[in-house]
Amino acid sequence: MFRNQYDTDVTTWSPQGRLFQVEYAMEAVKQGSACVGLCSRTHAVLAAVNKPASELSSYQRKVFRVAEHAGVALAGLTADGRVLSRFLRNECINHSFVYEAPLPISRLALKLADKAQVCTQRSWKRPYGVGLLVAGLDESGAHLYYNCPSGNYFEYQAFAIGSRSQAAKTFLERRFQGYKDYTPEQLIKDALSAIKETLQGEKLSSSNCTVAIVGRKDDGTIEPFEMIGAARIQELIDSMEVAEEAPAEASSMQEEERGSEDAAAPMDI
Amino acid sequence: MARFDPYENNGGTCVAVAGADYCVVAADTRLSVGYSILSRDHSKIAQLADKCVLASSGFQGDIKALQKALAAKELIYEHNNNKKMSCPAMAQLLSNTLYYKRFFPYYTFNVLAGLDTQGKGCVFTYDAVGSYERTGYSAQGTGSALMMPVLDNQLKSLVLSYCQLRTFNTKLLLVQDAVTPLSESDAVDLVKDVFASATERDIYTGDRLEIVVINSSGTHRECIELRKD
Numbered sequence: 001m002f003r004n005q006y007d008t009d010v011t012t013w014s015p016q017g018r019l020f021q022v023e024y025a026m027e028a029v030k031q032g033s034a035c036v037g038l039c040s041r042t043h044a045v046l047a048a049v050n051k052p053a054s055e056l057s058s059y060q061r062k063v064f065r066v067a068e069h070a071g072v073a074l075a076g077l078t079a080d081g082r083v084l085s086r087f088l089r090n091e092c093i094n095h096s097f098v099y100e101a102p103l104p105i106s107r108l109a110l111k112l113a114d115k116a117q118v119c120t121q122r123s124w125k126r127p128y129g130v131g132l133l134v135a136g137l138d139e140s141g142a143h144l145y146y147n148c149p150s151g152n153y154f155e156y157q158a159f160a161i162g163s164r165s166q167a168a169k170t171f172l173e174r175r176f177q178g179y180k181d182y183t184p185e186q187l188i189k190d191a192l193s194a195i196k197e198t199l200q201g202e203k204l205s206s207s208n209c210t211v212a213i214v215g216r217k218d219d220g221t222i223e224p225f226e227m228i229g230a231a232r233i234q235e236l237i238d239s240m241e242v243a244e245e246a247p248a249e250a251s252s253m254q255e256e257e258r259g260s261e262d263a264a265a266p267m268d269i
Numbered sequence: 270m271a272r273f274d275p276y277e278n279n280g281g282t283c284v285a286v287a288g289a290d291y292c293v294v295a296a297d298t299r300l301s302v303g304y305s306i307l308s309r310d311h312s313k314i315a316q317l318a319d320k321c322v323l324a325s326s327g328f329q330g331d332i333k334a335l336q337k338a339l340a341a342k343e344l345i346y347e348h349n350n351n352k353k354m355s356c357p358a359m360a361q362l363l364s365n366t367l368y369y370k371r372f373f374p375y376y377t378f379n380v381l382a383g384l385d386t387q388g389k390g391c392v393f394t395y396d397a398v399g400s401y402e403r404t405g406y407s408a409q410g411t412g413s414a415l416m417m418p419v420l421d422n423q424l425k426s427l428v429l430s431y432c433q434l435r436t437f438n439t440k441l442l443l444v445q446d447a448v449t450p451l452s453e454s455d456a457v458d459l460v461k462d463v464f465a466s467a468t469e470r471d472i473y474t475g476d477r478l479e480i481v482v483i484n485s486s487g488t489h490r491e492c493i494e495l496r497k498d
Contacts, residue, residue: 065348086348089344089345089348090345093341093344093345096341097337097341
């Protein structure tokens with residue numbers, strides 16, 4: 001009831017202690033098309049749904065490489081996201097220049113969060129309307145962070161943001177316990193499955209999703225942040241579909257056996 | 270009246286030779302100051318992009334700073350253009366970066382070399398404030414005055430006549446076609462000879478020679494020993 005009185009300015013508190021403008025910015029994130037992120041001990045994967053604005057246009061880029069060891073996927077106002085990606089790229093370059101070492105992901109997420117917080121405490125600014133999944137590799141392994149427009153950030157084993165992301169989150173909640181030891185391929189497949197959950201009916205193909213991976217191989221060499229090619233994604237999607245059909249056949253065979261046992265039982269009596 | 274001198278010449282020489290489909294870049298690995306040797310094992314060659322290599326001699330502090338600045342700018346270019354910088358693009362960037370400090374220059378004598386967008390070898394030679402030219406071969410550094418005459422003797426008429434053949438009727442020398450018709454192994458041998466000669470008389474050149482060959486299959490590095498006196 002009081003929302004309308006206290007939501008004009010980002011610098012106005014509500015009587016319940018809420019900043020409505022910031023909450024409205026988080027709403028913008030929920031309206032954007034979905035992205036998911038997952039990480040294991042050594043690899044981090046980001047995936048996004050490609051939704052074109054119209055039949056005639058191309059889809060908006062939602063996954064950006066920020067440095068050789070890090071990248072982001074975003075949901076919400078992609079223009080804000082583009083500007084933030086440019087900021088993150090600059091921060092990574094400046095850090096490498098001064099320290100001759102890659103910027104640790106926790107520091108990257110912190111810089112982004114501090115930048116977002118500024119916009120929640122200036123009357124002449126507005127919060128960034130984009131949520132970012134920041135994934136990358138540093139000395140302590142692979143990490144995934146989620147940065148809110150509010151300036152909060154959290155580390156995750158796996159997360160999904162954007163529209164219909166709850167379906168993906170439910171999928172990830174069931175499976176994330178094992179992610180620490182997953183191979184890169186397993187991670188990618190789970191990312192694709194999570195994306196599939198958000199599509200709800202629409203067929204998953206390499207043309208409606210983008211997947212990127214970064215990590216450290218067993219021999220210690222770095223696999224730099226890179227988008228996975230469409231052909232490879234299609235291969236993985238196809239192999240996932242084959243795997244789904246095989247257990248379906250096995251379970252239908254089991255039902256037939258059970259049926260014949262029931263038929264046998266009366267004769268025993 | 271003691272005044273802080275911001276510069277120091279750490280010596281050394283760099284050479285590059287462009288071929289039809291390869292490029293040879295070489296530099297010695299001696300780092301000196303005055304009559305002392307600071308290191309016998311210091312590389313003057315930096316890889317800026319996959320087909321682009323910078324060899325610099327002069328003040329090592331400025332060389333390091335220049336290499337870092339260029340690497341950062343190259344990364345920004347990659348982010349904005351979704352591709353690595355080509356050698357001619359890097360050549361212009363280097364020139365601009367040097368001239369930016371026209372009134373407190375980078376004390377660096379550079380040779381930028383690699384393959385251009387058509388896969389032909391290219392060599393760009395610079396002065397300390399960014400004046401540059403695409404040539405078929407160049408030497409910069411303390412031994413350059415000893416090497417350039419030899420390179421001119423071996424390569425200049427070849428380059429000129431090669432170009433004149435390719436420009437048919439016009440007498441205009443197209444600088445883009447400034448490459449030597451030498452084979453890759455001949456160019457490497459020439460570079461080794463020329464360094465051996467310069468090492469004899471230039472006190473700042475010697476110890477070891479680092480040779481980098483860039484061609485369509487990538488970048489190949491080789492080191493050979495030079496006189497250590």
